[in-house]
Amino acid sequence: MFTFICARRLFCHKDTKLIKLCSYLLEDSTEKMSLSVNYPWKYIYIAGSDLPIYLKRGRTLQNESESRISKNYSKLFDKRNSKYLLFSKSRWADSSCKATYVHSAIESHLAYRQKGKWPATTFSHAVFGSEDCVQKGVFCCSTSQEQHSHLHSQIKDFLKENNSFKAYQFHESSSKNIFKLSDIGDDNTYETSDDREIEVEIVKRSSMKGLQENDPVASPIFSLPEISPVFHSYNEARIVLEKLSCVPEVKELLDVTDNCITIATEKSCDQTLLHPFVVVEGMDATGKTTLTELLEKKMGAARYFTPPPQITHLRAFFDKYPEIVRRAYYSMGNYIVAREIIQECQSRPVIMDRFWHSTAAYGIANETSSGDMPEPDHSVYRWPSDLLKPTIVLFLTVSEDVRKQRLSGRGLQATFEEKSLDNDQLFRQRLCDAYRRMNSPSCIEIDAGGTVEEVQSKALQVLASHGVNLHCINK
Incomplete structure (x- = not known):
């Protein structure tokens, strides 16, 4: 120590x-x-x-x-x-x-x-x-x-x-x-x-x-598991929240999680999925929502988000917490939605807007300097042993000029992450580096700076090359 x-x-x-x-x-x-x-x-x-x-x-x-x-x-x-x-x-x-x-x-x-x-x-x-x-x-x-x-x-x-x-x-x-x-x-x-x-x-x-x-x-x-904001198991994240269980919003989150996760999470990561589970990652305003909507239609898939609806109303509260608690909240969302995806993928594909890679990448970028980020082979980039793995993960990137232009067109109040990305170039680089260093599964990077059609074409090519079924299911 x-x-x-x-x-x-x-x-x-x-x-x-x-x-x-x-x-x-x-x-x-x-x-x-x-x-x-x-x-x-x-x-x-x-x-x-x-x-x-x-x-x-x-x-x-x-x-x-x-x-x-x-x-x-x-x-x-x-x-x-x-x-x-x-x-x-x-x-x-x-x-x-x-x-x-x-x-x-x-x-x-x-x-x-x-x-x-x-x-x-x-x-x-x-x-x-x-x-x-x-x-x-x-x-x-x-x-x-x-x-x-x-x-x-x-x-x-x-x-x-x-x-x-x-x-x-x-x-x-x-x-x-x-x-x-x-x-x-x-x-x-x-x-x-x-x-x-x-x-x-x-x-x-x-x-x-x-x-x-x-x-x-x-x-x-x-180097100290007690203070790391990146969690590699359900229990690691839950322990942090239990330290705050007297806070009403935290207790509510734990209660919701208990109701959603009734089976040992260790069993969920070994589930065989009959249909692909595709995750789309990226910073704010890189086109994740647009691409997931297109893939949803193209593949006849179900589309999921994190944090899931059961705890979305708590997001604003937890976004004001320090990094270790915020990431524990988002980790709970990952485990909740994973249980649902296991069932969904038995009947049709699932497209996911952000998952564990985002939870980990922001935790890493916020807690390091550009000179001491964990090396690519560091255990912090390792996928949790008890969390369902995606079939493939797409990582969308755009230039900062394009990203800011898209943000300005939204007309919405900037989130915590958006403010960080806008004001700190080194933070943006750390975030991208963290995504690129993820492994098992790694992120497949796609330049999303082109037209909607161009980005969709690139994504479909990547999916096809990795054996993901692209046939539209008529409903």
């Missing part, structure tokens, strides 16, 4: 329900704790949009690569930008690693909801912990000289309004690779004066013992 802090950019949501949600989870929202005393840690991991950054507590005195490391990360740690780490001081009744991570991630929404109020500030996920405890918070950084002078006072005001939070500010030192984290609150619960200031050093990943042994490249998020 290892300890670390990680940070990652995300979009905030304005929803007062999140504030009420935290009250379900806290044992004592006013109890104060020190980062260094109550949650001892050794490493900090920041998943910057382009490069991962590793910080280690104390000084390693390994200065031979100091200039190279400093140059790589100079943009993030620019002297003109102020940087802060915010996290919850709350304790939870369930102190297990997974529960602490999930609960603190939810409460951290209270911090990054400030994005709309603090202009020219980059907001990021942050996670820190110890051998038996991992907790989430928020990393924020000013992006303009003007905001640099205002961010400190804004965070101080936030701490006064939300006394369950604590904040540390990054300060540079005489060494290029050394930073100091100093407490900016009014907390008086420290055992020693040293607890108010913590020294950290930028290091290479190889310096982080326990981190590089089994997984020398991938983000630490995917």
Whole structure:
């Protein structure tokens, strides 16, 4: 086991329900704790949009690569930008690693909801912990000289309004690779004066013992099963939701799932389908709906979606959760619809608009930087052992100009994913890379930038080449 802090950019949501949600989870929202005393840690991991950054507590005195490391990360740690780490001081009744991570991630929404109020500030996920405890918070950084002078006072005001939070500010030192984290609150619960200031050093990943042994490249998020947002079994996803079972919407989701999945899911993945099960994947506005409608008619197929109708009304609620909980929701939808598809495919083909590949790809893209995505042979891309496998998976891609043009024609409010895709080019690339690295089954990429007829023709050719029956069934 290892300890670390990680940070990652995300979009905030304005929803007062999140504030009420935290009250379900806290044992004592006013109890104060020190980062260094109550949650001892050794490493900090920041998943910057382009490069991962590793910080280690104390000084390693390994200065031979100091200039190279400093140059790589100079943009993030620019002297003109102020940087802060915010996290919850709350304790939870369930102190297990997974529960602490999930609960603190939810409460951290209270911090990054400030994005709309603090202009020219980059907001990021942050996670820190110890051998038996991992907790989430928020990393924020000013992006303009003007905001640099205002961010400190804004965070101080936030701490006064939300006394369950604590904040540390990054300060540079005489060494290029050394930073100091100093407490900016009014907390008086420290055992020693040293607890108010913590020294950290930028290091290479190889310096982080326990981190590089089994997984020398991938983000630490995917080295700890307790915090990974990609689930490879029904039980993995359900365990996350059970940590929040006192929340009405979560309980409803679990109840619906229990009613839909009455047989052991392990048996479903081995079912022999009499007709093909075709999944169409892709980012928003790549033509998935259009193609699935055409294939539905061409093949006389049934068309399915995820999340399925039984839990669609809960989607807006779960989309405001941190990634690990959101993906657990979408995973439940995958298992619910898989049960229905097993029965449907005994009488006719099924066309599916998104399935497990999308659930996993967004989880991966949101929790990594472009410099530490899991390699193609990583287990994170492996299909769940207890989930029905598609006959074939088509992955539609278009240029960003075409995608934006199609989005503008919809006239609908942008979703969380659409905002991410629109504002972060590196996120879009990570998402595409995640789709392309999926295996067993892999995604067959189709350029969907042409006319509807051209895209349909390409899709039919791919299906025919993989032995999928294309004969229209007259009804």
